[in-house]
Amino acid sequence: VSAVSPSLGVSFDGRSTTVLERLGSFVDVVEIAPDRFVTTYADAVDDRRFAAIDEHASHLDVAYHGVGLSMGTASGWNDAYLELLEGLCAQRPPRRHSEHLGFTFVDGHFLGTMAAVPATLAVADLMAERVEAIHQRFGLDFLVEHVASPFARPDDMSVASFLTYVAWNSGCGLVLDLHNVECDEDNGRLRVDEFLDELDLTLVKEIHVSGGLWRDGYHLDVHARLPAPSTLALLDATLPRCPNVDLVVLEIVGAAVDAIESEELVSTAQDLRRRIEVCGVAG
Amino acid sequence: VSLAEYQRALAAAISPDDRDGGRVTGARTDDVVAHDAATVVVREAIVEWAQHELAMVCPIVTGLLSFDERLTSEVQAQLRRRDRPMSIHTWGVQFASRLSSDPDPWISWAAQVDAATLVAAESWRPDDPVCPGDPMRAMLLIASGADPRSE
Numbered sequence: 001v002s003a004v005s006p007s008l009g010v011s012f013d014g015r016s017t018t019v020l021e022r023l024g025s026f027v028d029v030v031e032i033a034p035d036r037f038v039t040t041y042a043d044a045v046d047d048r049r050f051a052a053i054d055e056h057a058s059h060l061d062v063a064y065h066g067v068g069l070s071m072g073t074a075s076g077w078n079d080a081y082l083e084l085l086e087g088l089c090a091q092r093p094p095r096r097h098s099e100h101l102g103f104t105f106v107d108g109h110f111l112g113t114m115a116a117v118p119a120t121l122a123v124a125d126l127m128a129e130r131v132e133a134i135h136q137r138f139g140l141d142f143l144v145e146h147v148a149s150p151f152a153r154p155d156d157m158s159v160a161s162f163l164t165y166v167a168w169n170s171g172c173g174l175v176l177d178l179h180n181v182e183c184d185e186d187n188g189r190l191r192v193d194e195f196l197d198e199l200d201l202t203l204v205k206e207i208h209v210s211g212g213l214w215r216d217g218y219h220l221d222v223h224a225r226l227p228a229p230s231t232l233a234l235l236d237a238t239l240p241r242c243p244n245v246d247l248v249v250l251e252i253v254g255a256a257v258d259a260i261e262s263e264e265l266v267s268t269a270q271d272l273r274r275r276i277e278v279c280g281v282a283g
Numbered sequence: 284v285s286l287a288e289y290q291r292a293l294a295a296a297i298s299p300d301d302r303d304g305g306r307v308t309g310a311r312t313d314d315v316v317a318h319d320a321a322t323v324v325v326r327e328a329i330v331e332w333a334q335h336e337l338a339m340v341c342p343i344v345t346g347l348l349s350f351d352e353r354l355t356s357e358v359q360a361q362l363r364r365r366d367r368p369m370s371i372h373t374w375g376v377q378f379a380s381r382l383s384s385d386p387d388p389w390i391s392w393a394a395q396v397d398a399a400t401l402v403a404a405e406s407w408r409p410d411d412p413v414c415p416g417d418p419m420r421a422m423l424l425i426a427s428g429a430d431p432r433s434e
Contacts, residue, residue: 039404040370068369074287078369106294110369112329112362115293123286150321151293154284187321218324 005277006207006239008269009063009249011223013037016254017052022262023250024057026269029095031249034084035068041080045087063206063247064088064097065175071130071144072103072117082137089138095247097140098175098206101127101166102147116149119162124169131170143205145175148183148221159190160198173205176242177251178234179221183212186219196238204242209235209272210251224256226268232275239279248276296322297329299359333358340375340401342419344382344393351390357382376401 009029010019014037020030030053035041037049053060069081085097102114117123127144134142146163157165167174176199184190209232211225227235227250239245250272257265284292334354338345348354361367361378368374379398385391400418424431 035369039372072286074285074290103290104369106290107365109294109365110367110374111294111297112333112367113297113325115290118286118289120286126286150325151296152321154289215328216320216324218321220324220328222328 006245007061007247008273008276009247010269011065011249011251011253012053013254014052016258017056019252019254019257019265020052020056022257022265023269024060026266026273027057027060027250029061029063029247029249030057031063031065031251032088033067034064034088035066035081037088038084041068041084043084045084045091049088050092061095062092063095063249065249066097066099067114068104069099070103070105071099071127071134072101072123073105075107077130078105082134085138089140094140096143096205097138098143098145099134100145100147101163102149114147114149115151116147116153118153119155119157119159121156121165124157124162124165127166128169131166131172135171141173141205143173143175145177145208146180148177148180148187150183150187150189150218150220158195158198159184160195164198164200164203167200167203173244174199174203175206175208176201176204176238176245177208177210177221178231178238179208179210179212179223179227179251182231182234183219183221192234196241201238201242202244205244206247206249207235207239207242207245208249208251223251223253226250226252226260226264232271235272236275236279239276248272293322297326299326299330299362330355330358330362333362336371337361337375337378340371341379341394341397344379344390344397347389347393348382351387353390372401372404 007028008026009031010023010027011031011033012019013033038045053062064085066081066085068078070078089097100114102116104111104114117127131142131144144163144166146159163174166172181190181192181195185192209227210221210223211227211231212219212221213224214220235248239248250269334345337358345354348357361374361381364377376398379394379401382394383391383398385394421431
C-alpha cells in the first residue's frame with residue numbers, strides 16, 4: 001500500500017460553470033454526468049462539449065457518472081446512454097465510469113426520479129450480468145452505486161449483501177455514497193453502522209459526499225446542499241476502513257452551487273482535502 | 284412479485300394520476316404506511332422538479348401559466364402522459380406543443396413561441412461557444428445597443 005491520499009473530485013452537470021470556476025484549482029477530478037452534459041442523447045459529442053472544462057479546469061481528470069442508463073429496468077436498459085458514453089470516452093477518456101443500481105425508466109417512461117432496485121438474488125444476478133456486459137463493451141474500470149430510495153421494496157437480502165454480491169460476481173467496484181446511506185437510515189431503510197459492518201469495504205473505490213433536503217419527514221438525496229457535519233464525520237470514520245478508495249467526490253447540482261458563497265465552497269473543498277489526507281491512503 | 288411488476292407499481296404510485304397512495308404489491312405490511320407517505324413526498328417533489336425544469340426551457344408559457352395559477356395542474360397533466368422522455372428539451376417541446384392549442388390565446392401564443400424557440404435551438408446545437416444561444420439575451424443586448432456577436 002502506497003502512502004498516497006485519494007484524489008478529490010467535484011461534480012459538474014454542464015449547466016453552470018460556477019463550480020469549475022471556483023473549485024477548478026482545488027480538485028483533481030471533475031465528475032461528469034453524461035446525461036446532463038448534453039441536451040439529448042442524439043447530440044453530437046465533440047470538443048465543444050468540453051469547452052467549459054478546458055477553459056476553467058483543463059488540468060483535471062474526468063470521470064463519468066451516469067444517471068440515465070437505468071440498468072435496473074426489467075425490460076432492458078437505456079442503450080442511448082451507452083452510445084453517448086462511447087462518444088464521450090472517445091473524445092475524453094475518463095479515469096473510470098460508474099452508474100447506479102437503480103432505474104429511471106419504466107416501459108420507456110422517464111420517472112422523474114431514480115429508484116433503487118429490490119435487493120433480491122434474482123435482481124443481483126441480473127445486475128451482475130449487465131455489469132459484465134458493460135465491462136466487455138468499454139473495457140474500463142467500472143463502479144456501481146447504491147441508490148437512496150425511501151420506497152418499500154420486496155427485498156430478500158440486505159443492501160450491503162446485495163452490493164457485495166453484485167461486485168463479487170461481476171468484477172466491478174463500488175461507489176460508496178455516504179449521503180445515500182444516511183438518507184436510507186433516516187428514512188428507515190437501513191442502519192448505517194450495520195450496513196458498513198456488512199459491506200465488503202475492500203470493494204469500495206470511490207466515496208461520494210453531498211447534502212440533501214428534508215421534506216415532510218423524509219430525507220431526500222437531491223445534492224442541493226453542501227455535506228452536513230454528520231456526513232463529514234461519517235467520511236472521517238469510513239475512509240480509513242476502505243483501503244482501495246482513490247477518489248472522494250463532492251457532489252452538488254449546478255443550480256445549488258450558484259447560491260453558495262464562493263468562500264464557503266472553497267473552504268468545503270479545502271476541508272475535504274484535509275480530511276482525506278488525514279484519513280485516506282489510496283492503495 | 285417480479286421486478287417488472289414492482290417497477291410498474293412504483294411508477295404508478297409516484298405518477299400524479301395515482302391518488303390512492305400507490306401501494307406496491309409485495310411490500311411488507313409494516314412498510315405500507317411509510318411507503319404511502321414516501322410516494323406522496325416523492326410525487327410532490329417530482330412535480331416541483333418538473334415545474335423548475337419546464338420553466339427553464341419554456342419560460343414564457345410557464346410564466347403566464349403561473350400568473351393564472353395553472354402551472355401546477357398543467358405540469359401534472361404533462362406528467363400523466365406515458366411518453367415522457369428524459370431530455371428536458373424534448374419534453375419541453377411536447378409540453379409547449381400541447382398548450383399551443385390552448386383556448387386562451389395568450390397561452391397558445393406563448394406556447395407556440397416557446398416550442399418554436401426549442402425547435403430552432405436544434406439548429407445550433409451542440410452549443411457554439413461563440414453564440415449566445417439564448418434568444419432573450421441576444422434581444423436584450425441588441426435593445427441595449429450592443430452587438431451580441433462581439434461579446
